[in-house]
Amino acid sequence: xxxxxxxxxxxxxxxxxxxxxxxxxxxxxxxxxxxxxxxxxxxxxxxxxxxxxxxxxxxxxxxxxxxxxxxxxxxxxxxxxxxxxxxxxxxxxxxxxxxxxxxxxxxxxxxxxxxxxxxxxxxxxxxxxxxxxxxxxxxxxxxxxxxxxxxxxxxxxxxxxxxxxxxxxxxxxxxxxxxxxxxxxxxxxxxxxxxxxxxxxxxxxxxxxxxxxxxxxxxxxxxxxxxxxxxxxxxxxxxxxxxxxxxxxxxxxxxxxxxxxxxxxxxxxxxxxxxxxxxxxxxxxxxxxxxxxxxxxxxxxxxxxxxxxxxxxxxxxxxxxxxxxxxxxxxxxxxxxxxxxxxxxxxxxxxxxxxxxxxxxxxxxxxxxxxxxxxxxxxxxxxx
Numbered sequence: 198x199x200x201x202x203x204x205x206x207x208x209x210x211x212x213x214x215x216x217x218x219x220x221x222x223x224x225x226x227x228x229x230x231x232x233x234x235x236x237x238x239x240x241x242x243x244x245x246x247x248x249x250x251x252x253x254x255x256x257x258x259x260x261x262x263x264x265x266x267x268x269x270x271x272x273x274x275x276x277x278x279x280x281x282x283x284x285x286x287x288x289x290x291x292x293x294x295x296x297x298x299x300x301x302x303x304x305x306x307x308x309x310x311x312x313x314x315x316x317x318x319x320x321x322x323x324x325x326x327x328x329x330x331x332x333x334x335x336x337x338x339x340x341x342x343x344x345x346x347x348x349x350x351x352x353x354x355x356x357x358x359x360x361x362x363x364x365x366x367x368x369x370x371x372x373x374x375x376x377x378x379x380x381x382x383x384x385x386x387x388x389x390x391x392x393x394x395x396x397x398x399x400x401x402x403x404x405x406x407x408x409x410x411x412x413x414x415x416x417x418x419x420x421x422x423x424x425x426x427x428x429x430x431x432x433x434x435x436x437x438x439x440x441x442x443x444x445x446x447x448x449x450x451x452x453x454x455x456x457x458x459x460x461x462x463x464x465x466x467x468x469x470x471x472x473x474x475x476x477x478x479x480x481x482x483x484x485x486x487x488x489x490x491x492x493x494x495x496x497x498x499x500x501x502x503x504x505x506x507x508x509x510x511x512x513x514x515x516x517x518x519x520x521x522x523x524x525x526x527x528x529x530x531x532x533x534x535x536x537x538x539x540x541x542x543x544x545x546x547x548x549x550x551x552x553x554x555x556x557x558x559x560x561x562x563x564x565x566x567x568x569x570x571x572x573x574x575x576x577x578x579x580x581x
Contacts, residue, residue: 199227201298201378208301217329220343220385222369223378227298230376232335232396233291236314239396242282242289243267247478249283253321253359260322260355279319279391284477286310287508292398297546299331299400304543305472305512311399315339315391322361323388325352329402330381334373337395342367346384362386403472410471414457417467424457465514469523473510479525481506481573490560490567499551502578503542503566509574511543522565524574529565538562542575550577 203211204223215221243250243265250265252272263272273280286293286309296310308328315337323342332341344365352362365386372392373379381387383404389397405413418424428450436443458464488496505511513536514521520536522529522543531539538556541548556562569575 199230199295199298202226202228212301215380215382217382219345220369220382220387221380222371222373223380225376226378227333227376230333230335232375233295234285234289234312236280236394236396238289239280239282239285239312239314240267240270240273242285243270243280245288248288249477251281251358252278253281253319254278255318255320255322260359260361262356262358264358273314274316276316277318279313279315279321281311281313281321283311284309284475284508285312287475287477288480290507293507295333295398296400302402304510306402306404308401308403309477309508311401313397313399315395315397317391317393320388320390321359322355323364323386324361325350325384325386326381326401327383327406328404329383331400332373332379332381332389333398333400334375334377334379335396335398336375338372338374338392339389339395339397340372340392341369341379341387341389343369343379343381343385343387346382347386350386405471413471414467417470418457418463421463421466423463426453426456428453461516465516465521466528469512469514469521469528470526473512473523474526475508475510477508479506479508481509482576483573484571484576487571488567490564493563493567494557497550497577499549499554501550503548503550503553503570503575504578505542505546505575506573511574513539513543524569529561529568531561531565532559535559535562547578 202223202225204221206214211221242248244267246266248266250267252263252265252267252270254261254263254272254274255277256274270280272278286296292310292312296307299307344367347365350362350365352360354360369379430449509525511522511524513523515533515536518533519530520533520539522531522539535556538553541552553566557566566575570577
């Protein structure tokens with residue numbers, strides 16, 4: 198298990214002083230760092246159809262981006278090239294453990310682990326991200342420059358899938374060695390180039406914008422056949438101008454839309470689904486044959502460990518009447534008395550079955566747990 202050090206800062210102090218405020222170089226954030234996977238394993242993942250990958254090259258100031266899956270790696274030249282693989286935590290359990298030290302940030306904000314391998318001079322060029330990221334240096338060395346947000350900086354597209362930014366003034370200019378970590382807030386320009394063959398691990402965070410949320414809410418209303426209230430105006434009177442949308446009209450429409458957001462049942466159901474929905478394919482293994490609710494405790498012992506599968510997003514909300522558990526876009530309404538068990542399932546990756554026994558008597562919880570084990574979201578691991 199990786200242990201995170203934040204330059205002698207407490208997690209609370211880091212959040213107060215740096216989170217979404219300014220970048221931070223964390224020397225030896227992971228002491229005696231050991232890579233969780235090899236470049237060869239990363240290349241193997243990039244050959245898979247269901248895994249998102251790219252190779253970016255920058256030869257003679259000419260940038261190219263090629264999308265996987267890759268049958269061979271002739272594009273990954275000895276210099277000026279980078280292989281990037283998205284959502285590696287979904288497919289590689291050991292690599293997924295790199296996310297755990299950053300879970301002092303709420304789980305719903307953590308997105309995925311992107312891993313890159315670069316040859317000397319390789320990178321993706323100076324660019325901006327609109328989300329927080331921790332970049333962990335693995336094997337090799339990489340030089341990084343990071344600046345503060347600057348609205349005057351111009352962005353331009355090297356090609357359709359490679360957006361870069363013009364040169365910027367750096368407040369961090371450093372060579373990272375294995376175990377060093379770079380925290381970069383949203384909007385901070387940054388660029389990194391490998392000094393020698395290098396592995397990097399990027400812990401990214403979700404930051405949906407308004408259009409993403411509104412689009413997701415509209416989809417939820419359509420799928421659930423909700424939001425069917427129509428505009429009405431029984432108090433309509435004769436007007437001087439027929440072409441105007443009056444302030445009263447606008448107020449009624451705004452109120453009609455806001456009523457959806459103020460409907461707690463609709464809002465909570467939608468929020469749980471959208472925030473727990475994974476963006477990438479997952480490596481889940483449904484149980485075969487499946488467990489039955491009746492035989493759950495016969496097939497599982499208190500000494501067993503319940504493990505959340507890599508990339509599974511498990512979140513919860515507490516309402517006045519229930520605990521709403523959301524797992525990978527699916528909601529489960531559970532009685533309030535099982536909240537301690539729900540916290541264990543969502544706060545930690547590994548949960549001893551003995552810690553859940555008090556709630557197993559609850560039929561709804563027992564049914565939900567059986568469903569999550571059968572669909573592969575969680576799996577049983579022997580303690581021994």
